[in-house]
Amino acid sequence: MSARELEHALRDAGVRITRQRSAILRILAEADDHPDANELYSRASALEPTVSLSTVYRTLSILEDKGVVHRLTFEGAPARFETADTPHHDHMIDLETGDVIEFRSDKIEKLQAEIAAELGYDIVYHKLELYGRRKARNQAGRLGA
Amino acid sequence: MSARELEHALRDAGVRITRQRSAILRILAEADDHPDANELYSRASALEPTVSLSTVYRTLSILEDKGVVHRLTFEGAPARFETADTPHHDHMIDLETGDVIEFRSDKIEKLQAEIAAELGYDIVYHKLELYGRRKARNQAGRLGA
DNA sequence: TTAACTGCAAATCCTTTGCACGCTG
DNA sequence: CAGCGTGCAAAGGATTTGCAGTTAA
Numbered sequence: 229m230s231a232r233e234l235e236h237a238l239r240d241a242g243v244r245i246t247r248q249r250s251a252i253l254r255i256l257a258e259a260d261d262h263p264d265a266n267e268l269y270s271r272a273s274a275l276e277p278t279v280s281l282s283t284v285y286r287t288l289s290i291l292e293d294k295g296v297v298h299r300l301t302f303e304g305a306p307a308r309f310e311t312a313d314t315p316h317h318d319h320m321i322d323l324e325t326g327d328v329i330e331f332r333s334d335k336i337e338k339l340q341a342e343i344a345a346e347l348g349y350d351i352v353y354h355k356l357e358l359y360g361r362r363k364a365r366n367q368a369g370r371l372g373a
Numbered sequence: 374m375s376a377r378e379l380e381h382a383l384r385d386a387g388v389r390i391t392r393q394r395s396a397i398l399r400i401l402a403e404a405d406d407h408p409d410a411n412e413l414y415s416r417a418s419a420l421e422p423t424v425s426l427s428t429v430y431r432t433l434s435i436l437e438d439k440g441v442v443h444r445l446t447f448e449g450a451p452a453r454f455e456t457a458d459t460p461h462h463d464h465m466i467d468l469e470t471g472d473v474i475e476f477r478s479d480k481i482e483k484l485q486a487e488i489a490a491e492l493g494y495d496i497v498y499h500k501l502e503l504y505g506r507r508k509a510r511n512q513a514g515r516l517g518a
Numbered sequence: 519t520t521a522a523c524t525g526c527a528a529a530t531c532c533t534t535t536g537c538a539c540g541c542t543g
Numbered sequence: 544c545a546g547c548g549t550g551c552a553a554a555g556g557a558t559t560t561g562c563a564g565t566t567a568a
Contacts (some may be wrong), residue, residue: 229490236553244521244523244524244525244566244567244568245523245567246566246567247566247567248523248524248525249432252525254562265557265558266557271385278524278525279524279525280524280525281523281525282524282525282526282558282559283523283524284406286523287556287560289473289558302450303446303500304446306556306557306558307557307558310413310566320488320489320492320494321498322494329492331488331492333488335484336485336488337479337483339478339480339481339484340481340501340503343465343476343478343481343503344465344503344505345508347465347474347476348504348507348508348509349465349467349503349505349506349507349508350506351503351504352468352504352506353503353504353550354500354501354502354503355448355500355501355504356500356502357499357500357501358489358494358496358499359496359498359499359500359533360489360494360495360496361494361495362493362494362495363490363493363494363495388543388547388548389541389542389543389546389547390543390546391541391548391549392541393548393549394548409532409550410532411532421534423549423550424549425532425549425550425551426548426550427533427534427535427549427550427551428550430532430533430534430550431534431549433535451531451532451533451534452532508563514544
């Protein structure tokens with residue numbers, strides 16, 4: 229999602245585009261990892277030294293409200309953020325490095341809906357996170373050397 | 374899981390059973406909901422007025438380490454706890470009431486493992502939470518009255 | 519102009535910790 | 544009786560908020 233599109237989403241909602249917000253939007257648009265508020269704050273500070281962490285949080289909350297940004301709350305870590313342009317996906321978290329990998333499974337999505345239906349519920353949103361470690365490469369006998 | 378079993382798990386690990394811990398274990402054993410630390414604290418206080426919230430937290434951490442208790446960290450709410458005796462399951466959270474319903478799907482479990490394998494990972498643990506609302510009962514035309 | 523926005527510092531919430539004393543094994 | 548365990552109060556980290564000044568529209 230481009231910074232322009234994010235701005236548009238805000239403007240349409242009657243939200244003012246300030247220098248600080250503009251910087252945050254640009255940073256958010258070009259991030260292809262999943263930065264937390266503090267990380268976004270340092271990156272945005274480089275573009276616009278007057279941003280404060282409060283403004284980063286406030287802006288993220290608005291963007292989340294407008295549905296253009298998703299807040300990812302992983303186990304015992306500050307929330308991370310991503311723009312909501314990519315189709316729905318879930319996350320695998322590398323326990324060693326903290327890396328986040330996106331994936332998607334239509335089969336799982338469908339099963340979830342079925343389960344919820346059986347329990348008498350409509351799903352509003354869900355969270356599927358796989359926490360794991362890189363597989364040892366040469367496990368199947370073909371050991372190196 | 375009975376209080377006795379929980380005690381056993383601790384004793385085996387060389388952990389002392391104090392009056393406070395004993396009370397916490399009994400509460401934990403008989404809880405069939407998913408209480409948070411504070412709730413456990415109030416319930417345990419009734420049995421043993423000398424327990425403190427610190428001790429509740431400390432005891433829960435030990436039990437989690439020993440693998441006999443699971444810490445459930447749902448969206449923007451204090452952690453909830455459950456004894457680890459039931460086989461693995463996931464949770465559906467009622468957004469209106471906060472109720473937690475357990476469910477299990479072998480199909481989903483299997484799909485998760487497959488996905489992780491494809492990504493080159495071994496799953497250490499995962500988290501699947503469905504957040505939803507009770508289905509309106511008479512949606513399919515058969516409206517009441 | 520003026521209502522929305524800002525940075526700052528202080529406040530919140532949940533959880534953990536340091537300390538001096540108490541109690542289990 | 545040696546440590547582990549305790550309560551208390553204070554510290555901690557992430558996030559939110561009150562306030563008085565600033566700025567976009």
